Amino acid sequence: MAARETRPEATARPVVEMRGITVEYSGVRVLDGADLTLRPGEVHALMGENGAGKSTLIGALTGTVPLLAGSVRVDGESRTPTSVARSRAEGIATVFQESHLSPQLSVAENIMIGHEVRGPWGIRWARSRERASAALATLGIEDVDPRAPLESLAPATKQLVAVARAIVLEPRVLVLDEPTSSLDEAEAAQLLGVVRRLRDQGVAVLFVSHFLEQVLEVSDRLTVLRGGRVVAEYATAEVDRAELISKMIGEDIDALQALHSQRLEHHYARSSSQVTLRAASIGRRGTLEPTDVDLARGEVVGFAGLRGSGRTELARLMGGVERPDRGELWLDGERVQLRGPAAALRHRIAVSSENLRHDGIIAGLTVRENIVLALQALRGWTRPLSRPEQDAVVEVYLDALNLSHADLDRPAGELSGGTQQKVMLARLLATRPHVLILDEPTRGIDIGAKLDIQRRVARLAGEGVAVVFISSQLEEVVRLSDRIVVLKDREKIGELSNGPGVTVDTIVEMIAAELDGLGLDDEP
Structure with a gap:
């Protein structure tokens, strides 16, 4: 891997410092003393397997997750993140894997929603569209018509519209959570180009992705989480790939x-x-x-x-x-x-669809209910499996697929993608x-x-x-x-x-x- 020169902006004072971040859910510690430092003009990748604590750490930064212990400093001053609105006011914007855009609205309406330009008689749409166009131009997609309905755009362009909505208020920190998960290779390359452009403009970018090659291509530094703890931090140009993967999964790449x-x-x-x-x-x-x-x-x-x-x-x-x-x-x-x-x-004959969201997991059912679903269908709904029968079936696959007892009665939609895939596999295997x-x-x-x-x-x-x-x-x-x-x-x-x-x-x-x-x- 070619070595990168250290960017002058990346040596500046950190814009965000998170120290000793500890979070518990129902008595289970999901983050345990995690540290993270974000600097302007730097892409910092947050890595780890599903369930390692990445999303929780993002939530701690953006105010959606309450802290049991730890501190967050922005520009050297102590802050207590309490809401997304407050984090936005402090210059921290987030683009999640699910962008929550409104397909029925126009591009400009999606970008400016909640912070439209207003005048004495309400929203000034011409000015709002101008600001939306400026945000699109910043991302290199000035050819997108701000009046176009969002649903008419390609998936990659929709993802860039989500980024435009995040940067319209000129954030100093941009958090990108799995931004390329639904994009093909060409579309992902386009978005990574935008990430570099924002970095060159001095934005601190926190980049979360399970695509290792993309992370190595675009990031300047890496922090690895495992089991809620930071286990390593690397300069990307110096990282050994096998060591990085071993740190992520807790066992040798061999x-x-x-x-x-x-x-x-x-x-x-x-x-x-x-x-x-x-x-x-x-x-x-x-x-x-x-x-x-x-x-x-x-x-x-x-x-x-x-x-x-x-x-x-x-x-x-x-x-x-x-x-x-x-x-x-x-x-x-x-x-x-x-x-x-x-x-x-x-x-x-059991089939697992490639579209897990639509053809696989029932998000509102618990893990236990998802696992026994196909077996119950085979048996017939007039003969429901008793709780002991369900437990006997589920127990077989907990250890076999490295599933957690603590997740059994949680809605499957709340779990990581990897856990959902294992639950789906357990459902199929239960039918023998x-x-x-x-x-x-x-x-x-x-x-x-x-x-x-x-x-x-x-x-x-x-x-x-x-x-x-x-x-x-x-x-x-x-x-x-x-x-x-x-x-x-x-x-x-x-x-x-x-x-x-x-x-x-x-x-x-x-x-x-x-x-x-x-x-x-x-x-x-």
């Missing part, structure tokens, strides 16, 4: 490499008699060309491809989420027609599936949670479950899979038997070989 080695040793050689689910020329017009895939017990089959390749569509057709209009599905030698996820579950289809089970979660889920997938294969594993991170697919089905443009283009000679580059080259010429005109 654990991931060991998992890959174990999977290679396990490498499953299937036979035709062990095939449990067979897709024969299965497809759907406009969605997926006719495709053949076999799944054997004890085997992990990875689906790899670019966005729009058909990998999710194939998974949904095989799992009964959508119904094919061509081809056949065979389960243990018998032809089946899956008329929906419930029918698939009755055949012991013979086939498990996982679409992006590790997307958007921290490294520790990813490792827990990957280990569990490997164990399931060892227990005889047939697993489909889909991930945009091709290294995960290579690490876990016995075979890899490669798709492009809604059709299967090949299949690989995994082994020491198969790498991410092998898959990329296989996809590239299908492109016309250099592939410059091919949309991913």
Whole structure:
């Protein structure tokens, strides 16, 4: 990693100093003496796995979380953060992962809401739009029409509008909480450019992200939280990547490499008699060309491809989420027609959707209720599981997936993304599936949670479950899979038997070989 020069602004007096920040929820200490220093003209990354205390520390800074102990100083003066409004008055603005914008309002209305320019006869909309346009220009998106409805904009531009709303009052500190989580690579690059521009203007930026490469690219310093405590602080230009990851997850990065080695040793050689689910020329017009895939017990089959390749569509057709209009599905030698996820579950085929928010976790139900939901559906709602039966089911997966007893009766929507993914996996495993289809089970979660889920997938294969594993991170697919089905443009283009000679580059080259010429005109 190329070394950066120390920026003159970054050596200035800190604009924010947090010392000994301690927070408890219901007697559970979630922050324990945490320190954080933010300097003008510097991007400071806050890192740690989900549940490490990052959001709580942000809440302590912005006044949404009461402190049990500790102090916050702004410009050298002691402050007691009590509300977002007060923190905004002190020049601290926050853009959360969920931006809370109003799609029905215009761009200018979203940016200026709550601090419109007012005159004797009410809001002066012309002046308000001018200020909104100035904020957009600061971010390099002056071509956005402030009169345009927000819902007409691309996701990346909407995220930048949220940033514009935060900077319209010219904050000295900007907190960005997972700002790129819903953006593609090009959109994320655009936002990171804005972050650099704000830093160069002297703003102190606190950047929170689970995307390690983005953090290393844009930040000047790093603070690592684990278990509510600060375990390390680094100058980004000097950090060792393996050491950083080890600090975040509390164990050596060799654990991931060991998992890959174990999977290679396990490498499953299937036979035709062990095939449990067979897709024969299965497809759907406009969605997926006719495709053949076999799944054997004890085997992990990875689906790899670019966005729009058909990998999710194939998974949904095989799992009964959508119904094919061509081809056949065979389960243990018998032809089946899956008329929906419930029918698939009755055949012991469980599917985890890539869209956890809409198709997975029920945010208002507790963790316990989410885990037993699919099992209760199989049993029938006229025969409710008793509390002892629920406890017996849940207990099996608490240790297996490193879930906390303290979270069992909390609404699942309050938990971190990594914990929600584990809860969803526990729900599926409670049905004791013979086939498990996982679409992006590790997307958007921290490294520790990813490792827990990957280990569990490997164990399931060892227990005889047939697993489909889909991930945009091709290294995960290579690490876990016995075979890899490669798709492009809604059709299967090949299949690989995994082994020491198969790498991410092998898959990329296989996809590239299908492109016309250099592939410059091919949309991913």
